Amino acid sequence: MEVNEGEVVITVPEVRDGASEGTGSSVFYNPTQELNRDITVATLRAYRARQPQVETYLDAMMASGIRGVRAATAGFQVSGTDTDSAAVQLARENFARNNVSGDLQQADANVAMHQTRYDIVDLDPFGTPAPYLDAALANTAGLVCVTATDTAPLCGAHQDSGIRSYSAVPQNTEYHPEMGLRTLLSAIIRTAARHDRAAVPILSHVSRHYVRTYVEIEASSTAANERIASLGYVYHCEDCLHRDAETGLIAHPPSRCAACSSERILTAGPVYVGKICDPEFVAAVCSETDSRLATGNKARRILSTIRTELDTPTHYDQHRLCKLWGRSASAMDDFLEDLHESGHSASRAHYSGTAFKTTASIAEIRSATSS
Ligand SMILES: C[S@@+](CC[C@H](N)C(=O)[O-])C[C@H]1O[C@@H](n2cnc3c(N)ncnc32)[C@H](O)[C@@H]1O
Ligand SMILES: [Zn+2]
Known part of the structure; x- marks a missing residue:
């Protein structure tokens, strides 16, 4: 051929x-x-x-x-x-x-x-x-x-x-x-x-x-x-999806999630x-x-x-978050605009139309995009 x-x-x-x-x-x-x-x-x-x-x-x-x-x-x-x-x-x-x-x-x-x-x-x-x-x-x-x-x-x-x-x-x-x-x-x-x-x-x-x-x-x-x-570590809460990252080759995983106090934290690195x-x-x-x-x-x-694209080592999926919050997803451009207007850095991510990156926490994302 x-x-x-x-x-x-x-x-x-x-x-x-x-x-x-x-x-x-x-x-x-x-x-x-x-x-x-x-x-x-x-x-x-x-x-x-x-x-x-x-x-x-x-x-x-x-x-x-x-x-x-x-x-x-x-x-x-x-x-x-x-x-x-x-x-x-x-x-x-x-x-x-x-x-x-x-x-x-x-x-x-x-x-x-x-x-x-x-x-x-x-x-x-x-x-x-x-x-x-x-x-x-x-x-x-x-x-x-x-x-x-x-x-x-x-x-x-x-x-x-x-x-x-x-x-x-x-x-x-x-x-x-x-x-x-x-x-x-x-x-x-x-x-x-x-x-x-x-x-x-x-x-x-x-x-x-x-x-x-x-x-x-x-x-x-x-x-x-x-x-x-x-190089460093990413700490991910399996319950509320909150995540933190730190640099360094010695990990300091939190015993509880800073956002929801869950103990179900995954450490990657x-x-x-x-x-x-x-x-x-x-x-x-x-x-x-x-x-x-x-x-x-x-x-x-x-x-x-x-x-x-922002340099954050993790991204969010808008559909996943909206499902967690029980509301319907919006157009990605509008969603990112809401985050920018609230003073947060935010960008699309190249691998998926529903993925985005931001420096805002999940609570901040929720409140910035709730209107
Ligand atoms: C995924 S294919 C490469 C595809 C190609 N680069 C392309 O763009 O279409 C992998 C190739 O690696 C060869 N290969 C496997 N082990 C190898 C090795 N140790 N050294 C060199 N080639 C190897 C296989 O025979 C196979 O042809
Ligand atoms: Zn949590």
């Missing part, structure tokens, strides 16, 4: 009706990840404008090679690895078909990352990226791009698996996207710090199926310490409680999402929301 994405045409395994993720063939291809790949290409272009010296890009798990072909078309010097010989064969055909060159090898990504220092490394594994984080974060010169599709472990729904993969305790709350992203970033930052390097998130986005983040590497133990200082992006960089990525991208409009919408 032929697929057009961005400026390239590649051959991928047939996707049967109703099937997803390249089932029925040995080589993986998932059409629903086009948005992820479109944002990747825009990010690569914006990153080169920010760091003009970057040249080399490793598509560490290439499958059909679609990411690598697109990076090569954008002018990067591409290498690619996959452990599957059928994937490497198909990727070679796809590079040739698009008249771009790439150094493509049947190899384990970890070996390639330890052998060669790339400017940019892209991790796009099945499920958790945890087995690849050490090699990527210890060796990459500039930017590490990470996709994680193991959202249930990351957000605490499969907690034991999350603990094993990320050496943190995620909790299953209603803010799955934030919990997942911040558990992943915590592991990335701690892994980089072991190598005296800082991993600074410059863009992150979350969908129901995956978490994607781009971290810039700074080879400095001082910068690594600053990142570690942005260490999670990353800092900024998930650099708004200026996100604006630059947004301006690279041009008409060549099929998902351009959606990507721009997501990126514009991320740019203005």
